[in-house]
Amino acid sequence: MQNSVVDEPALGLRERKKRARREALIDATHRLVAEHGLDAVTVEAICEEAGVSARTFFNYFETKDDAVLGHTPWPLDTAATEEFATGGPTGHLLADLQTLVSSFLTDAPIGPQRVARALELAAKEPRLLARHLAWMEQHKGQLSALIERRIQHSPAADAPYSSEIVGATLLFLTHATFMRWDAAGGTGSADEHIAAVVADLRSILTD
Amino acid sequence: MQNSVVDEPALGLRERKKRARREALIDATHRLVAEHGLDAVTVEAICEEAGVSARTFFNYFETKDDAVLGHTPWPLDTAATEEFATGGPTGHLLADLQTLVSSFLTDAPIGPQRVARALELAAKEPRLLARHLAWMEQHKGQLSALIERRIQHSPAADAPYSSEIVGATLLFLTHATFMRWDAAGGTGSADEHIAAVVADLRSILTD
DNA sequence: GTGCAACTTTACACACACTGCAACTTTGCA
DNA sequence: TGCAAAGTTGCAGTGTGTGTAAAGTTGCAC
Incomplete structure (x- = not known):
C-alpha cells in the first residue's frame, strides 16, 4: 500500500x-x-x-502463450482492493464487487491497446483463453483471502456466503465483463458493461 | 439421438x-x-x-494432462440436451438449466471415483485446471448452439438473454457445482449441490 | 573514473511432449 | 479362410522449456 x-x-x-x-x-x-x-x-x-x-x-x-497475453504478476494490493477488504466503498456487497471489477479492468497492468490485441488473438485460439482463465484462477486464492478479510470486517452484512462462491462470482463477473467490453468493440466504460452483465445474470436467476 | x-x-x-x-x-x-x-x-x-x-x-x-483428467469427447447429444433445446422439461429457464447441469454431472463419461481423483490432482496442479477449462471452452460453441435452439423454440419465455451469457452461466454453474460436490467429499446428489449454488449466487446478486 | 558486487543476457546441452509416416498386427465379416 | 478396416508400434524429427556456466551491463562507493 x-x-x-x-x-x-x-x-x-x-x-x-x-x-x-x-x-x-x-x-x-x-x-x-x-x-x-x-x-x-x-x-x-x-x-x-x-x-x-x-x-x-x-x-x-x-x-509462449503468456507472451501473447502479456501476463505479468497481477497487482492485487492496490488502493481499490484495500478499500474493498475493509468494507468499502459503499458497504453493499454487490455494489462493491462491481466497483472492484471495474478497477481490475481499468488498472490492467499492460496498456488497453495491447489488451485489446491480446483478446483479439485469444478469440481465435481457445488455448489462449483457457490460459487466461487459468491465470485468473491462480489468483483466486488471493481473491478468496481478500473476501475473507471483508467478511471478517463486516460480518453482519455479508456473512452468509462462503468466500469461495463470492470469489468465483468475482472472477466470473470480471471475465464476462471483459468479453462484453470486447464484443462492443472495446468502447464504453467498464462500469456500464458490468452493470449489464449483472442485470442479465440476475434476471436469469430470478425470473 | x-x-x-x-x-x-x-x-x-x-x-x-x-x-x-x-x-x-x-x-x-x-x-x-x-x-x-x-x-x-x-x-x-x-x-x-x-x-x-x-x-x-x-x-x-x-x-498428458488429458489423461489425468480423463478427457473424452463430451456426449452433448443426449436425451437431456435434446429436451432442453426443445423447451423442456418445465419450460422455466432456470429450472431447466439446473436439470441440465445435473445431467452433465450424472452422465459424466468417466466414473465418479475417477473424476474425484482427477479433481484431487487438479487442485495441486494449476496447469491441469487450465486444460480442464480449455476443454470446457471447446464445448462452449456447442452449448451456445444448444441455447440458441431453445431460444428459437420458445422466444417469448427466454428471449431477452444472449446465448453467450446463458452459455457462460451454464458453464459457471457446472464448474461451481462440481467444486462444491468435491468439497463435500463427493457425497450427496448433484441436484442438492446445484440448488445451493444457485441460491447463493442469487442472494449475492439481489440482496 | 576505477573497481567491485549484483543483475542480465547468452550459448550450449538436454529432457520431454507431441506429430507424421510406414510397416506390422489384430479384428470384423463375408 | 481370406480380405479390408482399424489399431499398434518404432523411428525420425520439430519445438518448448530448463539448468548451468561464462560473458556482458549496470549500480554504487570511493
Whole structure:
C-alpha cells in the first residue's frame, strides 16, 4: 500500500530496459501471431524479431502463450482492493464487487491497446483463453483471502456466503465483463458493461 | 439421438479393448502422478506401467494432462440436451438449466471415483485446471448452439438473454457445482449441490 | 573514473511432449 | 479362410522449456 500511485519515481536504467524489452517481446509476438497464427510461430522466430536470444524469452515469460497475453504478476494490493477488504466503498456487497471489477479492468497492468490485441488473438485460439482463465484462477486464492478479510470486517452484512462462491462470482463477473467490453468493440466504460452483465445474470436467476 | 440409452448392445471386442485400454491409461496416470507429481511423470513411464507404446498413448489422448483428467469427447447429444433445446422439461429457464447441469454431472463419461481423483490432482496442479477449462471452452460453441435452439423454440419465455451469457452461466454453474460436490467429499446428489449454488449466487446478486 | 558486487543476457546441452509416416498386427465379416 | 478396416508400434524429427556456466551491463562507493 505504501506507493500505489507514485508515477515515475526516476526509474533506473535497468528497470526501464527490462520493461522495454518485455513490451518489445509482446509486440513482436502479436505481430507474428496475427500474421501466421499461434502454432506457426516459434519462440525462436519471436526472438529474432525482437532481437534477443531464445533463452532470454523464457526469463520474461513462462510460456509462449503468456507472451501473447502479456501476463505479468497481477497487482492485487492496490488502493481499490484495500478499500474493498475493509468494507468499502459503499458497504453493499454487490455494489462493491462491481466497483472492484471495474478497477481490475481499468488498472490492467499492460496498456488497453495491447489488451485489446491480446483478446483479439485469444478469440481465435481457445488455448489462449483457457490460459487466461487459468491465470485468473491462480489468483483466486488471493481473491478468496481478500473476501475473507471483508467478511471478517463486516460480518453482519455479508456473512452468509462462503468466500469461495463470492470469489468465483468475482472472477466470473470480471471475465464476462471483459468479453462484453470486447464484443462492443472495446468502447464504453467498464462500469456500464458490468452493470449489464449483472442485470442479465440476475434476471436469469430470478425470473 | 437414435441410441441414447442402449446400455450394453453386445459391444464388439474392438470397442471393449479400446475402453479397457483408455481406463488402464487413466488409472496408470493417476497412480504415478499421485505418487510422484505431474511433472516428474513422463508419458514413457505411464506407458510402461500400462503396457503400451508411447505412440499409442497419443492415439488416446491429445496431451498428458488429458489423461489425468480423463478427457473424452463430451456426449452433448443426449436425451437431456435434446429436451432442453426443445423447451423442456418445465419450460422455466432456470429450472431447466439446473436439470441440465445435473445431467452433465450424472452422465459424466468417466466414473465418479475417477473424476474425484482427477479433481484431487487438479487442485495441486494449476496447469491441469487450465486444460480442464480449455476443454470446457471447446464445448462452449456447442452449448451456445444448444441455447440458441431453445431460444428459437420458445422466444417469448427466454428471449431477452444472449446465448453467450446463458452459455457462460451454464458453464459457471457446472464448474461451481462440481467444486462444491468435491468439497463435500463427493457425497450427496448433484441436484442438492446445484440448488445451493444457485441460491447463493442469487442472494449475492439481489440482496 | 576505477573497481567491485549484483543483475542480465547468452550459448550450449538436454529432457520431454507431441506429430507424421510406414510397416506390422489384430479384428470384423463375408 | 481370406480380405479390408482399424489399431499398434518404432523411428525420425520439430519445438518448448530448463539448468548451468561464462560473458556482458549496470549500480554504487570511493
